[in-house]
Amino acid sequence: MSLIVQKYGGTSVGTLDRIRAVAQRCLRTQAEGNDVVVCVSAMAGETNRLLEMARQIHPRPDPRETDVLAATGEQVSVALVALAIQAAGGKARSFLGDQIGMRTDDQYGRARILSVDDDVLRASLARGEIAVVAGFQGEDEHGRITTLGRGGSDTTGVALAAALQADVCEIYTDVDGIYTTDPRICPDARKLPRIACEEMLELASLGAKVLQVRSVEFALNHDVCIHLRSSFDDSEGSWVVTEEELRSELQEEHMEDVRVRGLAVDRNCAKLALHHLPSRPGTAAKIFRPLAERGVNVDVIVVAPSSVKGKCTLTFTVERGDLATATEIASSVATELGGKGVETDDKVAKVSMVGAGMRSHPGVAADAFEALASVGIDIQLVSTSEIKIACVVAEDRAEDAVRVLHRAFGLAG
Amino acid sequence: MSLIVQKYGGTSVGTLDRIRAVAQRCLRTQAEGNDVVVCVSAMAGETNRLLEMARQIHPRPDPRETDVLAATGEQVSVALVALAIQAAGGKARSFLGDQIGMRTDDQYGRARILSVDDDVLRASLARGEIAVVAGFQGEDEHGRITTLGRGGSDTTGVALAAALQADVCEIYTDVDGIYTTDPRICPDARKLPRIACEEMLELASLGAKVLQVRSVEFALNHDVCIHLRSSFDDSEGSWVVTEEELRSELQEEHMEDVRVRGLAVDRNCAKLALHHLPSRPGTAAKIFRPLAERGVNVDVIVVAPSSVKGKCTLTFTVERGDLATATEIASSVATELGGKGVETDDKVAKVSMVGAGMRSHPGVAADAFEALASVGIDIQLVSTSEIKIACVVAEDRAEDAVRVLHRAFGLAG
Numbered sequence: 094m095s096l097i098v099q100k101y102g103g104t105s106v107g108t109l110d111r112i113r114a115v116a117q118r119c120l121r122t123q124a125e126g127n128d129v130v131v132c133v134s135a136m137a138g139e140t141n142r143l144l145e146m147a148r149q150i151h152p153r154p155d156p157r158e159t160d161v162l163a164a165t166g167e168q169v170s171v172a173l174v175a176l177a178i179q180a181a182g183g184k185a186r187s188f189l190g191d192q193i194g195m196r197t198d199d200q201y202g203r204a205r206i207l208s209v210d211d212d213v214l215r216a217s218l219a220r221g222e223i224a225v226v227a228g229f230q231g232e233d234e235h236g237r238i239t240t241l242g243r244g245g246s247d248t249t250g251v252a253l254a255a256a257l258q259a260d261v262c263e264i265y266t267d268v269d270g271i272y273t274t275d276p277r278i279c280p281d282a283r284k285l286p287r288i289a290c291e292e293m294l295e296l297a298s299l300g301a302k303v304l305q306v307r308s309v310e311f312a313l314n315h316d317v318c319i320h321l322r323s324s325f326d327d328s329e330g331s332w333v334v335t336e337e338e339l340r341s342e343l344q345e346e347h348m349e350d351v352r353v354r355g356l357a358v359d360r361n362c363a364k365l366a367l368h369h370l371p372s373r374p375g376t377a378a379k380i381f382r383p384l385a386e387r388g389v390n391v392d393v394i395v396v397a398p399s400s401v402k403g404k405c406t407l408t409f410t411v412e413r414g415d416l417a418t419a420t421e422i423a424s425s426v427a428t429e430l431g432g433k434g435v436e437t438d439d440k441v442a443k444v445s446m447v448g449a450g451m452r453s454h455p456g457v458a459a460d461a462f463e464a465l466a467s468v469g470i471d472i473q474l475v476s477t478s479e480i481k482i483a484c485v486v487a488e489d490r491a492e493d494a495v496r497v498l499h500r501a502f503g504l505a506g
Numbered sequence: 507m508s509l510i511v512q513k514y515g516g517t518s519v520g521t522l523d524r525i526r527a528v529a530q531r532c533l534r535t536q537a538e539g540n541d542v543v544v545c546v547s548a549m550a551g552e553t554n555r556l557l558e559m560a561r562q563i564h565p566r567p568d569p570r571e572t573d574v575l576a577a578t579g580e581q582v583s584v585a586l587v588a589l590a591i592q593a594a595g596g597k598a599r600s601f602l603g604d605q606i607g608m609r610t611d612d613q614y615g616r617a618r619i620l621s622v623d624d625d626v627l628r629a630s631l632a633r634g635e636i637a638v639v640a641g642f643q644g645e646d647e648h649g650r651i652t653t654l655g656r657g658g659s660d661t662t663g664v665a666l667a668a669a670l671q672a673d674v675c676e677i678y679t680d681v682d683g684i685y686t687t688d689p690r691i692c693p694d695a696r697k698l699p700r701i702a703c704e705e706m707l708e709l710a711s712l713g714a715k716v717l718q719v720r721s722v723e724f725a726l727n728h729d730v731c732i733h734l735r736s737s738f739d740d741s742e743g744s745w746v747v748t749e750e751e752l753r754s755e756l757q758e759e760h761m762e763d764v765r766v767r768g769l770a771v772d773r774n775c776a777k778l779a780l781h782h783l784p785s786r787p788g789t790a791a792k793i794f795r796p797l798a799e800r801g802v803n804v805d806v807i808v809v810a811p812s813s814v815k816g817k818c819t820l821t822f823t824v825e826r827g828d829l830a831t832a833t834e835i836a837s838s839v840a841t842e843l844g845g846k847g848v849e850t851d852d853k854v855a856k857v858s859m860v861g862a863g864m865r866s867h868p869g870v871a872a873d874a875f876e877a878l879a880s881v882g883i884d885i886q887l888v889s890t891s892e893i894k895i896a897c898v899v900a901e902d903r904a905e906d907a908v909r910v911l912h913r914a915f916g917l918a919g
Contacts, residue, residue: 109562143582149522150586151593158592161600162585165578169556172575173563179571180564187574191604192649236605 095260096218097122100132100228100250104267105324106170107137109177115265115324116177119223123183128218130253132228133174134246135166156201160230160240164190167227167246175225184222188213190230190238195249197231197239204231204239206248206311209256226253244305251308255315262312262319264304269323270331271296271303273504274356278495283506285354286329289336292354293319295447295481309333336449352457353448353502358491362392363416363439364473365409365423370432372398372405379430380407383422389415393443393476393485408474410485413439441473442491445483446498458482464501470494508673509631510535513545513641513663517680518737519583520550522590528678528737529590532636536596541631543666545641546587547659548579569614573643573653577603580640580659588638597635601626603643603651608662610644610652617644617652619661619724622669639666657718664721668728675725675732677717682736683744684709684716686917687769691908696919698767699742702749705767706732708860708894722746749862765870766861766915771904773855775805776829777886778822778836782846785811785818789843793820796835802828806856806889806898821887823898826852854886855904858896859911871895877914883907 099119106112115131123129134140143162147154171187178185194210217224228246231239241248247264254262269284271293276282288296290313297306303321312319312333322330334342370376377396384391394409411419416439423435451457458475461482465472470493474485486494499505512532519525528544536542547553556575560567584600591598607623630637641659644652654661660677667675682697684706689695701709703726710719716734725732725746735743747755783789790809797804807822824832829852836848864870871888874895878885883906887898899907912918 109559112563146522146582146586147589150525150589154589155592158585158588158598158600161588161602162582165581168578168581169559169575172571173559175571175574176560176563176567179568187571189574189651238602 094126094128096128096130096257098130098132098250098254098257098259098262099265100246100262101134101174101265101324102246102267103134103137103139105265106133106135106174109173111324112170112173112177113181115174116181116183118265118324119174119178119185120181120183123223130214130218130224130226130257130259131174132226132246132250132253133167133170134228135163135170139166139169157237160201160238163240164227164230164238167229171225171227178223178225184220185225186217186222187225187227188217189227191232191236193226195231195252197233197241199233199235199237199239201237201239203242204233205307206231206241206252209252211256214253214257241307244308247305247308248311251311251315251317251319254317255311260318262317264308264319264321265324266303266321267323267325268303269326269328270321271333271355273354274495274499275358278358278492279499279505281505282499283504285331287332287334287339287342288354289339289449290333291336291480292447292449293333295445295478296355296357304333339449351448352450352454353446353498353504354450355447356495356498356504357445357447358495359443359445360488360491361412361414362410362441362443362485362488363413363419363437364441364485365411365416365419366436367407367423367427368433368436369399369401369404370407370427370430372403376405376430377407380423380426383426384411384419387418387422389419389422393474393483395474395476410441410443410474440488441485442488443483443485444491444494444498445481446502447481449480451480451482460501461498464497465494468493468497470497507539507541509541509543509670511543511545511663511667511670511672511675512678513659513675514547514587514678514737515659515680516547516550516552518678519546519587522586524737525583525586525590526594528587529594529596531678531737532587532591532598533594533596536636543627543631543637543639543670543672544587545639545659545663545666546580546583547641548576548583552579552582570650573614573651576653577640577643577651580642584638584640591636591638597633598638599630599635600638600640601630602640604645604649606639608644608665610646610654612646612648612650612652614650614652616655617646618720619644619654619665622665624669627666627670654720657721660718660721661724664724664728664730664732667730668724673731675730677721677732677734678737679716679734680736680738681716682739682741683734684746684768686767687908687912688771691771691905692912692918694918695912696917698744700745700747700752700755701767702752702862703746704749704893705860705862706746708858708891709768709770717746752862764861765863765867766859766911766917767863768860769908769911769917770858770860771855771908772858773901773904774825774827775823775854775856775898775901776826776832776850776852777854777898778824778829778832779849780820780836780840780845781849782812782814782817783820783840783843785816789818790820792843793836793839796839797824797832800831800835802832802835806887806896808887808889823854823856823887853901854898855901856896856898857904857907857911858894859915860894862893864893864895873914874911877910878907881906881910883910
């Protein structure tokens, strides 16, 4: 007998009919001899509706009261899913965050899970029930309701799987898996049967908005195996496993090691360049400290020597919504440091190649640059990690870049 | 400094604008030097919307899960009211049933309050906050959410006032007080500045649906003074006080003692008559036991000797929705007892006169019968209590009955 955690997103419980379908799937999984814990999001659109009311009442609503409000979305879902399971002849019981000791810190609106009390859930399973748990919500040490932020139910699902040492955390969504890249850009994009957690982490944080980044981090840290699949059909989805598992499986199957597993493109990207700054320790800090203090997330950073001796050019990217704030701060610091103004460009995009195989395969960057050059795409900035190469290019060439790289690394189906 | 509990019904928090108005009133009450605890219902229509979803999912939804669902309505309201108070510059904090130890029994959907932990609320008030408490909901000893049934927020408000020994429980609604009778029937009906709890109890249970019956019982048992008023204006409403308070006030003001305080009419009424039953002990029990077992509430009961010696006629009223069930049971028992069939009439209504003054003023019934006779209204059944006389009449004469009694007892403004 296995213990399976199933997490259903907002679209999967978006209507009463969809909720009935969820109930059927839970019961089928149980009938196959498994213990089932279900974790559900709010019905699609509900969280936005609630938060919009809060914003209409208060321009900057208290995050504590906002969490009390937002948590009702998942409370509605668990009750309806439990009723739907009962209506289909099954046994079910709903659990809210505080009822299963889903203890978090007190960062309202973006709380982090500290611990889960699995006893209550195990007792429910022992009674033959399907335990239906509210995603997204928890309780802090003061007994106040907290929420985990957008997509937080993914993290709830993984945390439940970790606490219960579940065999798998199935995450149901409106896509049927993780693809080598966005099929709208490359029609021959291929569904990945398996992907390493580390790779998923890079892809998730790069704009492949299938799984919340924190849920993947949580899975990595607690050895949780995720199966991402569609709630609309029964097809096998994509398994997110540890890199070791992936390597051993691939070797067993005598498959060639893969250098690039997937490509992501992020259009929410703007570039700033500061020229003629003094090349000395502390210059970068003078720019990035005030940006951090204003909550601007800086992504790619490149410092290059300028043609003038003792001077350098600092280029970096931010989210487009932060460009105005970033420009204001950068201009003020550039003036102070004797620089020559700030050049900005909000028509850029970041194309990223991710693959754990990069560790053992040199030359991926060279191959990528050659491929991009072959179709005349200028690489404005490059940033690399152990398993990722990200290139900032003109936005209107981003899709061309994805297509040529998809071909160059043999990702097509 | 006074401690005031304010309870707002669904209409009073039915829109974001209404919620802003509630916040203003709370702040004004606080600014006048009072500690304020607010108890709110779900936004108008929300509870029905939630329960309708439950019914669509399950024909007979589990009351435990239904309570989890229904309780979200009040949770939304407390968060929005707290945010509205903050938006207007005040300090506020929301509290759910379980957060203030609103302990109930485990009769899901119609739970009764056992105790309230007032410490949390007192601490909130001590911090200068307006404490915003979710009505209608509580928690049983197993830590599961319960709800108190329709109109339960009134009872929550009174229970909070009792636990906190508040000076008054103000109940805000969409009417501005309790009237001598329904002003749609008698345009000269008068708003009652004061009414005794005991009188209110009779009127509330007789279809004057202004206050939930249980909240009035609770007020009577715990000496809570209720001020029923409109949330749409600032006018003085009606005070519901103990009979002793009322008597002493009336004497002080040298007002004449009032025999009848108010008139109620209940159209949800059907009559059954069983003729030719044996006049012997146990006959009535044979009828009413199975009715009780099927959940049929019997209201007025009259047993009268029949013209045939040793036989009697048994007449009683039930709610109209129960008439079919009651007829079925009564027919079966009547046959068994050798009776002569069951006569039914669903075109009757009950007109009731209520007044604590009846205790010391004999002759109220005689005056009432004379008044009804003067306009040719036939009294089909009569039932009396210490402070109430109820007459069952033909439904199409009910309003005439109310008008002539309103005049006869000098209730007009």
